[in-house]
Amino acid sequence: MDGGGGSRENVMAGGGYTEELHVLAVDDSLVDRKLVERLLKNSFCKVTTAENGLRALEYLGLGDEKRTSLEDNVSKVNLIITDYCMPGMTGYELLKKIKESSILKEIPVVIMSSENIPTRINKCLEEGAQMFMLKPLKQSDVVKLRCNLMNCRS
Secondary structure (H helix, E strand, O other): OOOOOOHHHHHHHOOOOHHHOEEEEEOOOHHHHHHHHHHHHHOOOEEEEEOOHHHHHHHHOOOOOOHHHHHHHHHHOOEEEEEOOOOOOOHHHHHHHHHHOOOOOOOOEEEEEOOOOHHHHHHHHHOOOOEEEEOOOOHHHHHHHHHHHHHHOO
């Protein structure tokens, strides 16, 4: 979205929102956050980052009494991608809070982890996670994620 001449074509060709995807990336590791942010931006996504689950909830308007910002931010976020292992609130706990919210529950949530633990993966998917991805993420993972998201959107 640097003002290049072809940006309108890219938006139109992708069903109207190829460059409009807004992802909230949540990870306590600065290195992992920066990696995810770079990969997503390479795929024409707008990225907002949060260093933990509480910050993510605050951004989404579930932190304190921020009901006015809730609907504004929800309308801007198309996807939440979060690390599983974080201090304070795990990605699983964040997923549960999002899926319990009547306004947020439709936003797809992707869980990432460096640990391939089938019970953890199944627990997240049963709770409503769109996907579970192993870290470190690669560009091919983001492409797969984008395709999956496009198929599930109405």
